[in-house]
Amino acid sequence: MRKDVDNMKLNPRDQQIFAAVMSMYCNGDGLPVPSTKIAKQKGMAVCSATVRNAMARLEKIGLLYSPHTSAGRVPTNDGFDYWFDEFFTLNDIANYWQPEQAELVELAHGLSQRYQVCCCVGLPQVRTQQVFRVEVLDFDANNWLILLLDRAGQSHNICINKPDDPSDGQRYEFATWLNTVFSQQTLIEGLYRMQAMANTAPRNCHDSLTQWTLELSQKLGSDNSIVVGENYLYKKIDCEQSLNIGVSFLNFVEDKLAFKNGVSILSAENLPFSTCDDLIVITVPYFQNQEYQSRFCVICPKSAQLEKIIQEFKLLEPSSS
Template sequence: MKLNPRDQQIFAAVMSTYCNGEGLPVPSTKIAKLKGMAVCSATVRNAMARLEKVGLLYSPHTSAGRVPTDYGFDYWFEEFFALADIANYWQPAQTQLVELAHGLSQRYQVCCCVGLPQVRSQQVFRVEVLDFDSTDWLILLIDRAGQSHNICINKPDDASDTVRYQFATWLNTVFSQQTLIEGLYRMQAMANTAPRNCHDSLNQWTRELSQKLGSDNSIVVGENYLYKQIDCEQSLNIGVSFLNFVEDKLVFKNGVSVLNTENLPFSECNELIVISLPYFQNQEYQSRFCVICPKSAPIEKIIQEFKLIETSNS
């Protein structure tokens, strides 16, 4: 769709005015008074009528101001933002991810959901098996920085120190220089080489380790802001399953992307939009950083934050 320059200017002004955190219908008089418009209210009303006719705006009530349609939001993102060019191959430290999530949430009253796949992608340097108590061994999966993931597993029938040392040696062979998820696959593939006294328990241990270490994690901040600002009777399932949904929708898309209402899994709520950005480590995809917010949120400012990320990376 091609708008004439005047209609495009007025449409952009309507979007910026609507997306200011309040989400109120935008009257022509307000647009006419904006700095740099230099048009009268009648000119703005005529332009708004044309924008409504082509489906970009609508009027919720007679003689009320205009509100963007879903199509209007899609057009705005497509024509006014070079989203795919913003923050390509962003490679933040984990602390930066967490700080940004909290910062955006507090500044703009939005929800942030961030995938943290460090558990499955952590590379193991060595493994230790400790005698924890009368029923459990404690497995330490330690990376080069000395940080570890600690997992308790049930002892086998023969839990002598000799068997424990043999099992620790085998685990080091399996996990050494591997990521946790690769180590789990190797445990299954190399099960017949494990100490014989451990064979009966190995399937159970592999299953327990897989459940505790083989899945991604996430942080969610600011979810309470959504429930204060939107009309939604059911709680929203925001977490790893939501990130998986976004990944499926935006597979292979780099830079900033936006998912509008019809592309979201929140069937009971049509007021939300998602701004999503993939991040990488050593140029390998890790997960996504997502901002979930009402359509009335200050979207331009949020996208500007990601432009600042792009600048800081260059």
């Protein structure tokens, strides 16, 4: 049916009525929208008969359908596709968004609570974060604590075993060497430099250096994500089994939308959840120093407040540098 939509242009009144149906359906309830409710909407200035005729035309070309006799209309999958294509400039929203990790976590919790949706967020790839300063602290009787800090003051911390007969002087010497290796380098570049320059490290720290190199390599190779609001999802959708939302889901979305910037929408037929046909995903990639990091995904039923969620992404700063 989408072919009919592509080959015709809706007149302004049908466009307005279609947009009103979409806004009323996507309000969190997902109830069929009757013509009488459209006619009473402020600024519509049309009678119910005019609205019914427009709805009939929209149903004929496959944008709406009536789930029951005498019921209101609800949007079809083609209707959602048409709505996103014609009424939103998704590619221009949140282009090259470069948030800090704290902003990602705050936004995920905020959107989840305000709109009762699930958010899945890939955390920044630590390997690309640039080190500004390294500190070595006397953590406890057996360990030093290594802090790798970026310019924003965020740090990656790893405990290493103290060398034999440690002293403050040795700790300062080791910290000086680490700053030489890591300063102004990304974590992954610093790791390579540390391995290449190992023979220049303070001799009494060689054993600790081997241990720390291994731990840092393991940390850089790990994927991580946060998921909030899954309980909202299961309350609102009819799903036979739990959904696998996390790193594997983010990898699926990344493969599906490779090289695509701005906000993207994935409908149920493009998702890995075969048992749930009422889901939609609003997703946007984010970057650091213009380098892709991961994706921020909102997973929700089609009846969620999609316009307002997209508006939240419109308010994001596209770039912090």
